[in-house]
Amino acid sequence: MHELSIANGIVEICAERAGDARVIRVRLEIGQLSAVMPDAVRFCFDVCARNTVLEGAALEIIETPGRAVCRDCDGEVSLVQLVGRCTCGSANLRVIAGEELKIREMEVA
Amino acid sequence: MCTTCGCSDNQDVNYTIPGADTHAHSHDHAHPHDHAHSHDHVHAHPHDHVHAHPHDHDHADPRAALHAGMHGRTIALEQEILAKNQALAERNRGWFEGREVLALNLMSSPGSGKTSLLERTIHALRDEMQIYVVEGDQATTNDAERIRATGCAVIQVNTGTGCHLEADMLARGMQQLKPPPGSLVLIENVGNLVCPALFDLGERAKVVVVSVTEGEDKPIKYPHMFRACRLMLINKIDLLPHVRFDVDRCIAYAREVNPGIEVLCVSAETGEGIEAWYQWLRHELVGQQESASADHAV
Numbered sequence: 001m002h003e004l005s006i007a008n009g010i011v012e013i014c015a016e017r018a019g020d021a022r023v024i025r026v027r028l029e030i031g032q033l034s035a036v037m038p039d040a041v042r043f044c045f046d047v048c049a050r051n052t053v054l055e056g057a058a059l060e061i062i063e064t065p066g067r068a069v070c071r072d073c074d075g076e077v078s079l080v081q082l083v084g085r086c087t088c089g090s091a092n093l094r095v096i097a098g099e100e101l102k103i104r105e106m107e108v109a
Numbered sequence: 110m111c112t113t114c115g116c117s118d119n120q121d122v123n124y125t126i127p128g129a130d131t132h133a134h135s136h137d138h139a140h141p142h143d144h145a146h147s148h149d150h151v152h153a154h155p156h157d158h159v160h161a162h163p164h165d166h167d168h169a170d171p172r173a174a175l176h177a178g179m180h181g182r183t184i185a186l187e188q189e190i191l192a193k194n195q196a197l198a199e200r201n202r203g204w205f206e207g208r209e210v211l212a213l214n215l216m217s218s219p220g221s222g223k224t225s226l227l228e229r230t231i232h233a234l235r236d237e238m239q240i241y242v243v244e245g246d247q248a249t250t251n252d253a254e255r256i257r258a259t260g261c262a263v264i265q266v267n268t269g270t271g272c273h274l275e276a277d278m279l280a281r282g283m284q285q286l287k288p289p290p291g292s293l294v295l296i297e298n299v300g301n302l303v304c305p306a307l308f309d310l311g312e313r314a315k316v317v318v319v320s321v322t323e324g325e326d327k328p329i330k331y332p333h334m335f336r337a338c339r340l341m342l343i344n345k346i347d348l349l350p351h352v353r354f355d356v357d358r359c360i361a362y363a364r365e366v367n368p369g370i371e372v373l374c375v376s377a378e379t380g381e382g383i384e385a386w387y388q389w390l391r392h393e394l395v396g397q398q399e400s401a402s403a404d405h406a407v
Binding site for chain 1: 270
């Protein structure tokens, strides 16, 4: 459950920036290849936010689909997991999207 | 500071309008922040509604900006969630390089034989190099006791509910263990093929151990781990006659995930193939010393 560490990190970062203000919304970007489950983050976030300025804040998660460029044919393919193949058959892929793990913004009251 | 143009304001918070391509405001803002309307008026629509429009719309329209102002301040963060761990990991890395200490992060499923591998390694190389061990487990000091029995300095980090070691845990471990310059620090992470892959500790290389009593498809089941590692050790090869484990297929799977991964087949029990692992360690130790002196030269 690394999502607990991740949720803790989110709360820490936001609380530090919010100061005394109450945070009402946090928007994350989590790539679909990042090995982090949005549902687990949501669950842990509520737990970690308790007794902080983030308590009760809404959590929005943008899930970025995985994409890769083939090193052999330069084609672009979409990926649902980290292992995949290009339409040309090559497995030599460079992931260009889907590994994001970011706090985009937050809204304070 | 404003993340869009870099301008500063008095309160060190950003009033950024996300999604806008052009950043129209001057430093004495053309659109005042003390809006003509008061913020305590009653809205025709409640504030906790669900928006029909997405928030990543183009805010170039000034009415949209006005609308955004009614909901509270949006602060753009654009921050990597793991940035704090990453920063601490880089500090560890610098600490290790400065002391020419080789730190390796060993990861695997529970029961792949990491501790046995360490025991054998310590016995074989103790006269040749100074070895220090960090044992990561959720509970018990059993593994640290096994290492201590070899006479090697060891610290146990119990992560409690945590499923992996983090950079600050390693930093604290090093404060207590105090490995001297030129030594080898072997970090046995919590047995887990998922989470430890995400948390950099500041090691020179990550090493994954797979044993032949597991499935040969571990690399494609846990691709993050195998992609993050520089070396895969296939352990317990003395058991190959008794199990259905296709070594070549396992290696092919690992290379599918990580074309550059190095592979060594060993038995921590019988010592078969283990000399190649020792050679790898010697080579890395020299490499760490060389990169440290290269840094000094700069």
